[in-house]
Amino acid sequence: MDSVIIDWVNGFVGQSATFDRFVELIAVNPLVKGVPIAALFLFLWFLPRVDHNFARLRLVALLGVAMVAILLGRMAAVLFPYRPRPLHSEALDLQLPIGISPTELDGWSSFPSDHAVLYAALVTGFWIVNRWAGMAAALHALFVIAFGRVFLTLHFPSDILGGAVIGVIVTLVLLPMTAKLVRRAGVLGMAERWPQYFHPSVFIVLFQIATMFDSARAIVKAAVDFIT
Numbered sequence: 001m002d003s004v005i006i007d008w009v010n011g012f013v014g015q016s017a018t019f020d021r022f023v024e025l026i027a028v029n030p031l032v033k034g035v036p037i038a039a040l041f042l043f044l045w046f047l048p049r050v051d052h053n054f055a056r057l058r059l060v061a062l063l064g065v066a067m068v069a070i071l072l073g074r075m076a077a078v079l080f081p082y083r084p085r086p087l088h089s090e091a092l093d094l095q096l097p098i099g100i101s102p103t104e105l106d107g108w109s110s111f112p113s114d115h116a117v118l119y120a121a122l123v124t125g126f127w128i129v130n131r132w133a134g135m136a137a138a139l140h141a142l143f144v145i146a147f148g149r150v151f152l153t154l155h156f157p158s159d160i161l162g163g164a165v166i167g168v169i170v171t172l173v174l175l176p177m178t179a180k181l182v183r184r185a186g187v188l189g190m191a192e193r194w195p196q197y198f199h200p201s202v203f204i205v206l207f208q209i210a211t212m213f214d215s216a217r218a219i220v221k222a223a224v225d226f227i228t
Helices: 002-010 017-028 035-046 052-079 114-129 131-151 157-184 187-193 195-210 214-227
Strands: none
Touching (some): 017 131, 052 187, 131 157
Protein backbone atom coordinates (compact mmCIF):
# COMPACT_ATOMS: atom_id res chain seq x y z
CA MET A 1 0.00 0.00 0.00
CA ASP A 2 2.92 2.34 0.65
CA SER A 3 4.07 2.03 -2.95
CA VAL A 4 0.57 2.40 -4.38
CA ILE A 5 -0.26 5.51 -2.36
CA ILE A 6 3.07 7.25 -2.76
CA ASP A 7 3.15 6.53 -6.51
CA TRP A 8 -0.33 8.02 -6.83
CA VAL A 9 0.58 11.12 -4.83
CA ASN A 10 3.86 11.49 -6.69
CA GLY A 11 1.88 11.65 -9.93
CA PHE A 12 0.87 15.21 -8.97
CA VAL A 13 4.47 16.27 -8.35
CA GLY A 14 5.99 18.46 -11.07
CA GLN A 15 2.69 19.16 -12.76
CA SER A 16 2.72 22.71 -11.42
CA ALA A 17 5.66 24.56 -9.92
CA THR A 18 3.20 26.77 -8.07
CA PHE A 19 1.48 23.79 -6.46
CA ASP A 20 4.80 22.17 -5.51
CA ARG A 21 5.94 25.34 -3.78
CA PHE A 22 2.53 25.81 -2.16
CA VAL A 23 2.63 22.34 -0.58
CA GLU A 24 6.21 22.92 0.56
CA LEU A 25 5.13 26.22 2.13
CA ILE A 26 2.23 24.81 4.13
CA ALA A 27 4.10 21.66 5.15
CA VAL A 28 7.33 23.31 6.25
CA ASN A 29 6.63 26.92 7.23
CA PRO A 30 5.92 27.09 11.01
CA LEU A 31 3.44 29.92 10.50
CA VAL A 32 1.18 27.54 8.58
CA LYS A 33 2.26 24.24 10.09
CA GLY A 34 2.54 24.94 13.81
CA VAL A 35 1.13 28.35 14.68
CA PRO A 36 -2.54 27.42 13.97
CA ILE A 37 -2.27 24.62 16.53
CA ALA A 38 -0.72 26.98 19.09
CA ALA A 39 -3.51 29.47 18.39
CA LEU A 40 -6.11 26.72 18.81
CA PHE A 41 -4.62 25.89 22.20
CA LEU A 42 -5.00 29.51 23.33
CA PHE A 43 -8.53 29.65 21.89
CA LEU A 44 -9.52 26.67 24.04
CA TRP A 45 -7.72 28.10 27.06
CA PHE A 46 -9.77 31.31 27.03
CA LEU A 47 -13.00 29.81 25.67
CA PRO A 48 -15.81 30.38 28.20
CA ARG A 49 -17.35 27.09 29.28
CA VAL A 50 -19.05 25.55 32.31
CA ASP A 51 -16.32 22.94 32.92
CA HIS A 52 -13.52 25.51 32.76
CA ASN A 53 -11.15 23.63 35.07
CA PHE A 54 -11.70 20.36 33.18
CA ALA A 55 -10.46 21.97 29.96
CA ARG A 56 -7.56 23.89 31.46
CA LEU A 57 -6.25 20.94 33.44
CA ARG A 58 -6.12 18.84 30.31
CA LEU A 59 -4.61 21.60 28.20
CA VAL A 60 -1.76 22.07 30.67
CA ALA A 61 -1.32 18.31 30.82
CA LEU A 62 -1.32 18.17 27.02
CA LEU A 63 1.76 20.39 26.90
CA GLY A 64 3.66 17.84 28.95
CA VAL A 65 2.25 14.90 27.01
CA ALA A 66 3.25 16.57 23.72
CA MET A 67 6.85 16.84 24.89
CA VAL A 68 6.85 13.20 25.96
CA ALA A 69 5.32 12.19 22.63
CA ILE A 70 7.96 13.95 20.53
CA LEU A 71 10.70 12.42 22.71
CA LEU A 72 9.25 8.93 22.27
CA GLY A 73 8.92 9.54 18.54
CA ARG A 74 12.59 10.42 18.24
CA MET A 75 13.59 7.45 20.41
CA ALA A 76 11.52 5.13 18.21
CA ALA A 77 13.21 6.48 15.09
CA VAL A 78 16.61 5.75 16.61
CA LEU A 79 15.77 2.34 18.10
CA PHE A 80 13.77 0.91 15.19
CA PRO A 81 15.64 -0.44 12.16
CA TYR A 82 16.77 2.36 9.85
CA ARG A 83 14.35 3.05 7.01
CA PRO A 84 15.37 5.37 4.16
CA ARG A 85 12.94 8.12 3.27
CA PRO A 86 11.10 7.89 -0.06
CA LEU A 87 13.35 10.48 -1.69
CA HIS A 88 16.40 8.39 -0.66
CA SER A 89 14.95 5.01 -1.62
CA GLU A 90 16.74 3.43 -4.57
CA ALA A 91 13.81 1.08 -5.16
CA LEU A 92 11.49 3.96 -6.00
CA ASP A 93 11.63 6.15 -9.06
CA LEU A 94 10.08 9.29 -7.63
CA GLN A 95 10.11 12.79 -8.98
CA LEU A 96 11.15 15.25 -6.30
CA PRO A 97 9.03 18.35 -5.80
CA ILE A 98 10.58 21.69 -6.69
CA GLY A 99 12.56 22.97 -3.71
CA ILE A 100 13.31 19.54 -2.21
CA SER A 101 16.98 18.55 -2.31
CA PRO A 102 17.96 14.89 -2.84
CA THR A 103 20.02 15.17 0.36
CA GLU A 104 17.11 16.49 2.43
CA LEU A 105 17.14 14.87 5.92
CA ASP A 106 19.82 12.46 4.74
CA GLY A 107 20.70 9.96 7.47
CA TRP A 108 17.42 10.46 9.36
CA SER A 109 15.25 7.36 9.54
CA SER A 110 11.81 7.66 7.99
CA PHE A 111 9.84 5.60 10.53
CA PRO A 112 8.00 6.84 12.47
CA SER A 113 7.18 10.40 11.49
CA ASP A 114 7.85 12.57 14.53
CA HIS A 115 5.49 15.17 13.03
CA ALA A 116 2.73 12.56 12.99
CA VAL A 117 3.50 11.55 16.58
CA LEU A 118 3.30 15.12 17.85
CA TYR A 119 0.26 16.25 15.89
CA ALA A 120 -1.71 13.07 16.58
CA ALA A 121 -1.05 13.59 20.28
CA LEU A 122 -2.28 17.18 20.03
CA VAL A 123 -5.34 16.22 17.98
CA THR A 124 -6.29 13.60 20.57
CA GLY A 125 -5.90 16.06 23.43
CA PHE A 126 -7.92 18.76 21.67
CA TRP A 127 -10.62 16.22 20.84
CA ILE A 128 -10.97 15.31 24.51
CA VAL A 129 -11.33 18.98 25.47
CA ASN A 130 -13.57 20.07 22.59
CA ARG A 131 -14.86 17.94 19.71
CA TRP A 132 -14.98 20.81 17.21
CA ALA A 133 -11.43 21.86 18.04
CA GLY A 134 -10.32 18.25 17.70
CA MET A 135 -11.96 18.02 14.29
CA ALA A 136 -10.27 21.23 13.12
CA ALA A 137 -6.90 20.00 14.38
CA ALA A 138 -7.45 16.62 12.69
CA LEU A 139 -8.18 18.25 9.32
CA HIS A 140 -5.09 20.42 9.69
CA ALA A 141 -2.98 17.37 10.55
CA LEU A 142 -4.39 15.38 7.63
CA PHE A 143 -3.85 17.94 4.89
CA VAL A 144 -0.92 20.00 6.15
CA ILE A 145 1.12 17.39 8.01
CA ALA A 146 0.23 13.98 6.53
CA PHE A 147 -0.40 14.87 2.88
CA GLY A 148 2.33 17.50 2.85
CA ARG A 149 5.07 15.18 4.04
CA VAL A 150 4.05 12.34 1.72
CA PHE A 151 3.81 14.74 -1.24
CA LEU A 152 7.28 16.12 -0.49
CA THR A 153 8.59 12.49 -0.48
CA LEU A 154 9.79 12.92 3.11
CA HIS A 155 7.70 10.04 4.48
CA PHE A 156 5.86 6.90 3.47
CA PRO A 157 2.16 6.73 4.41
CA SER A 158 3.00 3.98 6.93
CA ASP A 159 5.46 6.37 8.62
CA ILE A 160 2.59 8.79 9.14
CA LEU A 161 0.19 6.07 10.28
CA GLY A 162 2.72 4.54 12.66
CA GLY A 163 3.56 7.92 14.15
CA ALA A 164 -0.12 8.78 14.53
CA VAL A 165 -0.79 5.53 16.39
CA ILE A 166 2.06 6.28 18.80
CA GLY A 167 0.78 9.82 19.38
CA VAL A 168 -2.80 8.73 20.03
CA ILE A 169 -1.79 5.94 22.43
CA VAL A 170 0.62 8.18 24.35
CA THR A 171 -2.09 10.81 24.85
CA LEU A 172 -4.85 8.38 25.81
CA VAL A 173 -2.56 6.71 28.35
CA LEU A 174 -0.76 9.73 29.81
CA LEU A 175 -3.26 12.60 29.59
CA PRO A 176 -5.64 11.45 32.39
CA MET A 177 -2.86 10.76 34.90
CA THR A 178 -0.97 13.91 33.90
CA ALA A 179 -4.12 15.99 34.39
CA LYS A 180 -4.45 14.54 37.90
CA LEU A 181 -0.84 15.50 38.66
CA VAL A 182 -1.49 19.02 37.36
CA ARG A 183 -4.55 19.31 39.63
CA ARG A 184 -2.70 18.01 42.71
CA ALA A 185 0.20 20.36 42.05
CA GLY A 186 -2.20 23.31 42.01
CA VAL A 187 -0.99 24.56 38.65
CA LEU A 188 -4.25 26.35 37.85
CA GLY A 189 -4.04 28.21 41.14
CA MET A 190 -0.50 29.27 40.24
CA ALA A 191 -1.76 30.45 36.85
CA GLU A 192 -4.30 32.71 38.56
CA ARG A 193 -1.89 34.01 41.20
CA TRP A 194 1.10 34.52 38.92
CA PRO A 195 -0.19 34.98 35.35
CA GLN A 196 2.87 37.12 34.54
CA TYR A 197 5.00 33.98 34.90
CA PHE A 198 2.57 31.30 33.81
CA HIS A 199 1.48 32.66 30.44
CA PRO A 200 5.01 33.49 29.19
CA SER A 201 6.00 29.92 30.14
CA VAL A 202 3.07 28.56 28.12
CA PHE A 203 4.10 30.79 25.22
CA ILE A 204 7.61 29.31 25.25
CA VAL A 205 6.27 25.74 25.17
CA LEU A 206 3.79 26.58 22.39
CA PHE A 207 6.60 28.20 20.40
CA GLN A 208 8.65 25.02 20.69
CA ILE A 209 5.67 22.91 19.62
CA ALA A 210 4.96 25.20 16.67
CA THR A 211 8.58 24.86 15.51
CA MET A 212 8.91 21.14 16.30
CA PHE A 213 11.38 21.92 19.11
CA ASP A 214 14.01 22.87 16.50
CA SER A 215 15.68 25.53 18.65
CA ALA A 216 15.63 23.28 21.73
CA ARG A 217 17.20 20.46 19.71
CA ALA A 218 19.88 22.84 18.42
CA ILE A 219 20.76 23.90 21.98
CA VAL A 220 20.93 20.29 23.18
CA LYS A 221 23.07 19.30 20.19
CA ALA A 222 25.42 22.25 20.80
CA ALA A 223 25.71 21.31 24.48
CA VAL A 224 26.49 17.68 23.63
CA ASP A 225 29.08 18.72 21.04
CA PHE A 226 30.67 21.07 23.59
CA ILE A 227 30.84 18.38 26.28
CA THR A 228 32.19 15.70 23.98
